[in-house]
Amino acid sequence: MGPSAAALALLGLWLLTADPPWCLGLDLKLNEAVELNATMPAFKVDQDDTYLCTSVALPDTEPLQLVGFQPLSSKEVVHHMLLFGCDAPASQDKVWQCSMQPACAGGDHVMYGWGRGADAMHLPPGTSFSVGPGTAVAHVVLQIHYMGKRPEKDESGVRLSLTRQPQPLAAGMLHFASWFSIPPRQPSHHIDNRCCFNGFEPAEGFAFRVHTHLLGRYLHIHAVP
Numbered sequence: 001m002g003p004s005a006a007a008l009a010l011l012g013l014w015l016l017t018a019d020p021p022w023c024l025g026l027d028l029k030l031n032e033a034v035e036l037n038a039t040m041p042a043f044k045v046d047q048d049d050t051y052l053c054t055s056v057a058l059p060d061t062e063p064l065q066l067v068g069f070q071p072l073s074s075k076e077v078v079h080h081m082l083l084f085g086c087d088a089p090a091s092q093d094k095v096w097q098c099s100m101q102p103a104c105a106g107g108d109h110v111m112y113g114w115g116r117g118a119d120a121m122h123l124p125p126g127t128s129f130s131v132g133p134g135t136a137v138a139h140v141v142l143q144i145h146y147m148g149k150r151p152e153k154d155e156s157g158v159r160l161s162l163t164r165q166p167q168p169l170a171a172g173m174l175h176f177a178s179w180f181s182i183p184p185r186q187p188s189h190h191i192d193n194r195c196c197f198n199g200f201e202p203a204e205g206f207a208f209r210v211h212t213h214l215l216g217r218y219l220h221i222h223a224v225p
């Protein structure tokens with residue numbers, strides 16, 4: 001996501017001023033939580049180890065702030081889920097197979113990732129992803145990697161918590177993988193994977209995750225000041 005990983009905006013400022021009485025109704029509406037489920041619809045697939053994608057259109061009537069994610073899944077069924085924000089999904093189908101393919105037409109950015117057994121994520125107070133009209137995110141695409149065969153009544157997905165209340169800080173995700181090779185016949189091989197933020201806006205990290213596939217045995221992360 002590069003430079004947009006963090007940005008400051010003062011959109012919320014007017015809300016901090018004293019409310020004239022006529023604002024009360026508006027405030028109630030602003031504070032109302034909006035919930036949206038992005039879940040995987042039924043789709044016939046026979047093989048194990050599939051990647052399925054589905055897209056969910058966000059309301060196009062007003063901009064919203066995405067402030068939390070709750071997984072609706074279990075580690076017995078799902079290896080991982082990724083939620084992408086896009087202008088338009090890569091496919092018009094309700095569900096499509098999406099192993100190693102982009103989730104969005106045009107650019108995509110990951111807003112949430114769930115690895116086996118992880119918890120819900122609520123963004124720090126005052127922080128959100130802006131979605132809907134006037135933003136780059138009109139749709140979310142949910143990608144699910146199923147380990148074995150997908151159970152018949154599976155409704156895995158992510159519950160999104162949204163609010164109308166503008167938030168002063170923009171959330172972003174920086175993802176990073178490095179290219180490396182592992183020499184043959186080694187009992188173990190250490191790989192350093194360094195990541196960096198070099199945008200011009202001030203950014204503060206609040207959550208980190210590391211991930212490996214089959215050959216990973218031990219993972220470690222530390223911050224270099």
Ligand SMILES: *[C@@H]1O[C@H](CO)[C@@H](O)[C@H](O)[C@H]1NC(C)=O
Pocket residue numbers: 035036037072159
């Ligand atoms: C989202 O899914 C959860 C769990 O299946 C359910 O309890 C909740 O009512 C759903 N919310 C909406 C807005 O559909």
